[in-house]
Amino acid sequence: MSSVRVAVIADAPQVRARLQALVDATPAFGLVRSAADGEALAHDLTGSLPDVIVIDLEPEASDALRSEFDADQAPPALVLLTDEADSDGIHEALPGNVMAILPRDATAAEIVAAIGAAAAGLCVLPSEIFARLLSGRKPPRSMASSVQVETLTLREIEVLTMLAEGLGNKEIARQLAISENTVKFHVSSIFGKLGATSRTEAVMLGMRHGFIMV
Template identity: 80%
Template sequence: MRPVRVAVIAAAPQVRACLQALVDATPALRFVGSASDSETLADCFAGSLPDVIIIDLEPEASDALRSGFEAALDATQAPLALVLLTDETDIDWVHEALPDNVMAILSRDATPGEIVAAIEAAAAGLCVLPPDILARLLAGRKPPRPLASAVHIEALTLREIEVLTMLAEGLGNKEIARQLAISDNTVKFHLSSIFGKLGATSRTEAVMLGMRHGFIMV
């Protein structure tokens, strides 16, 4: 497999140098360029785009840099994966970022191992979030809507449970009738009652619903 092509956007030269050193030290990654802003970096690609771009968002420059790389990415019209290093804690902003190309959000003090793992995950199409941000996102989710009405299942008789158990074992009507010493018509009567109570339309569905509601164990 070819290495993941990684580019870096960071306003601070020392941050760009650290991230480049990290990428260079990882055999699965290949450093392809860096710049202080997205427009400058985009001019360097000349049609050969990276797989992942790491973007360091400094708190005081986050708004300008954010709008800058969004404009540059719109111009490329390429499905780049972004890894953001940010101290941003606004969950509304995270909600806005995730639907776009942002595949990973890490703290700016993330460890080298965490950054490398995020790059590889983003290249594979996976989303990476810190536990605290993930917990806050999940906490903000709306609870699922309750069902309009609960389905009431009428209890089966002991004989019906016997018939359903044999049905689950793969026995046909005649074999069930023989083992229970009843007629074929009686077996059909029990099956009709079982189907009606469980809301089943086939023998297989009746067995599945019987298992789901705890009437039989297989």
């Protein structure tokens, strides 16, 4: 199997060096480039984009989340290391390609696992944030019932259910005997109908509107 192409963004040189060493020490990963910020990384990269970018996010450094890459290419999955993982401000600033959120003191094993999961199209969240998404931030029942969303097709419900199970596009395509491009089309349609910007949000909204059960 080809290695997962990984880039690193970290303002602090010592943090950047630690993350570079972690990627280099993992046989399944290949370090593409590292930089102090997204603009510098985009300037240094040539050819195809990395599969995953690991970002060590300094407090009040949300500019690192801005997309600096060619809009014609699929954006890399982002693994975010932050001290403000449970902050409302962080959640509002997150682009849709953030696939993993970890505390900045996460262990090497946790970071490696998150990179692998993000490359496979899976989401990684601390348990407290996941619980908050599922319960703590639900609107009142009357408000939820008043929001009208377009009905999902049976196939879209199947795909959404598999997203809730943590399956990536390849596994969904294999189980449903369809192409990955078709899976991506269904995921895009689900996002549009539910008003979601990430897989985690799509699953949360799918449960809220009764399309899937847990």
